[in-house]
Amino acid sequence: MNTPPVIGIHDLAVATGSRVLDLADLARATGVEPAKFHKGLGQDQMSVPGPDEDIVTMGAAAAAPILDRHGVAGIRTLLFATETGVDQSKAAGIFTHRLLGLPPACRVVELKQACYGGTAALQMAIGIVTRDPRERVLIISSDIARYGIDTAAEPTQGAGAVAMLVAADPDLLEIPTPTGIWTADIDDFWRPNDSDIAMVEGKLSIDAYLDAFTGAWDDYRAQGGVAASEIDAFCHHQPFTRMAEKAHRKLAEHTGVELGLDTFLPSTRYNRRIGNSYTASLYVALAAVLDSDDDLTGSRIGLFSYGSGAVGEFFTGVVRPGYRAAARRERTEALLDARIPISVEEYRELHRRVPRDTSTDLAVDPVSAGEFHFAGISGRARRYTRD
């Protein structure tokens, strides 16, 4: 009998908005102790997209280095996960498909379930590659977290994208079975069709997250998953990094296993600076863990994905020997350092400027440094360019 191929994440890259707001400035402007944001929420900065940036441009920016490294051969599926959809019908992935020059023989679809969509895409991709190991699936998770100005959720905004290539014999992470899943109908966070900012019941969302975590964990164990003591590092979804700390403590309490904070802290390095990136957030955390140590081969990483509404999934990945081949840490640190610092007034102006009305044509100048730009609206449709 043939041994089944190892399937998992072959490559991964991060992108974010080109501007950054220091949360100490937001704290001062809103009369809050900066320590509330730094320690209480575990956040230092938040990325803010420029006027010519959105989920499509960030998603394309994340995927471009992966295609540079591996080409497009074998990619017959592009799964675009987002809860910041730019159209009610057309998948955002179709715009990125063109911008990236992917071949026409490619299925493209958008997936939505709050912050969980990227994990749904990963599980589907594994299914596709299991069926035909010659195929590779490109996943793009891209989101802009937007809440109302002067609300409790305002400091937990952010913007980012992660692209991943799922393939047989992967360089980064094998994703073995089993996986633990959990769903319950809860109104903790949602975005009605007539609103471009999310509605959130913050405290309820924290409780729902923790219930989803223990529920998914119990299912993972019931399906034959390993004990918490056998997991070397954890990535929990990070709407703000302190939430991951709460989840980590909850797992220790729930399992009775002592879990040092050192097994989750490396996962917060980039999210502290990017802010919430919804579907991308868990995979930004994974990027941070993989970048944190040059000796992770064979380590087992636990990943908890949460999407309000609410769905949770817990699974693990085992680090492969080729995981340090591409210089991801240097690239990610450089793109975070290259963001333009903006004032609270400039951030609020950008927050207000997001185009809501498509009935009038709009031209947007390519003002951001990246290669991909939202160029405006004509004929009620969004337009994009690549430099």
Ligand code: COA
């Ligand atoms: N120094 C240090 N910590 C401080 C502080 C200070 N000066 N002031 C407050 N804090 C701590 C609080 O004690 C609290 O810690 P705790 O969680 O351990 O109790 C934390 O900072 C947050 O303060 P709190 O008053 O509870 O925050 P809030 O009412 O302003 O709202 C959220 C916090 C997360 C509910 C809000 O930002 C939100 O709704 N965010 C979006 C929803 C979200 O991300 N949900 C997560 C699941 S998806």
